Amino acid sequence: MNWDQIEGKWKQLRGKAKEQWGKLTDxxxxxxxxxxxxxxxKVQERYGLAKEEAEREVDAWGRRH
Incomplete structure:
Protein backbone atom coordinates (compact mmCIF):
# COMPACT_ATOMS: atom_id res chain seq x y z
CA MET A 1 0.00 0.00 0.00
CA ASN A 2 1.37 3.43 -0.81
CA TRP A 3 1.32 6.32 1.63
CA ASP A 4 -1.55 8.12 -0.11
CA GLN A 5 -3.68 5.04 0.54
CA ILE A 6 -2.43 4.78 4.12
CA GLU A 7 -3.34 8.42 4.76
CA GLY A 8 -6.80 7.79 3.33
CA LYS A 9 -7.34 4.71 5.50
CA TRP A 10 -5.56 6.03 8.59
CA LYS A 11 -8.57 5.64 10.89
CA GLN A 12 -8.61 1.90 10.16
CA LEU A 13 -4.81 1.51 10.22
CA ARG A 14 -3.97 3.56 13.31
CA GLY A 15 -4.83 0.58 15.53
CA LYS A 16 -2.28 -1.52 13.69
CA ALA A 17 0.26 1.30 14.10
CA LYS A 18 -0.52 1.34 17.83
CA GLU A 19 0.11 -2.43 17.98
CA GLN A 20 3.46 -1.99 16.23
CA TRP A 21 4.60 1.09 18.17
CA GLY A 22 2.87 0.99 21.54
CA LYS A 23 4.88 3.92 22.88
CA LEU A 24 3.05 6.29 20.54
CA THR A 25 0.03 7.95 22.12
CA ASP A 26 -3.43 8.02 20.62
CA LYS A 42 7.83 9.94 16.27
CA VAL A 43 9.13 6.37 15.96
CA GLN A 44 12.67 7.73 15.88
CA GLU A 45 12.03 9.92 18.93
CA ARG A 46 10.16 7.37 21.07
CA TYR A 47 12.39 4.39 20.33
CA GLY A 48 15.76 6.15 20.05
CA LEU A 49 16.39 4.93 16.52
CA ALA A 50 18.50 6.46 13.81
CA LYS A 51 16.41 8.13 11.12
CA GLU A 52 17.31 5.46 8.57
CA GLU A 53 16.26 2.64 10.89
CA ALA A 54 12.97 4.36 11.72
CA GLU A 55 12.33 4.85 7.98
CA ARG A 56 12.99 1.16 7.33
CA GLU A 57 10.57 0.12 10.08
CA VAL A 58 7.84 2.48 8.91
CA ASP A 59 8.27 1.47 5.27
CA ALA A 60 8.16 -2.23 6.16
CA TRP A 61 4.99 -1.63 8.18
CA GLY A 62 3.46 0.27 5.26
CA ARG A 63 4.19 -2.59 2.86
CA ARG A 64 2.49 -5.09 5.18
CA HIS A 65 -0.68 -3.02 5.34
Missing part, protein backbone atom coordinates in the same frame (compact mmCIF):
# COMPACT_ATOMS: atom_id res chain seq x y z
CA UNK A 27 -3.17 11.80 20.33
CA UNK A 28 0.10 11.53 18.41
CA UNK A 29 -1.38 8.95 16.06
CA UNK A 30 -4.43 11.16 15.50
CA UNK A 31 -2.31 14.25 14.82
CA UNK A 32 -0.03 12.57 12.28
CA UNK A 33 -3.03 11.29 10.30
CA UNK A 34 -0.97 8.76 8.36
CA UNK A 35 1.75 11.16 7.26
CA UNK A 36 4.90 9.09 6.74
CA UNK A 37 7.42 11.75 7.77
CA UNK A 38 5.62 12.45 11.02
CA UNK A 39 5.36 8.75 11.82
CA UNK A 40 9.08 8.26 11.10
CA UNK A 41 9.94 11.20 13.38
Missing amino acids: DELDQMAGKRDQLVG
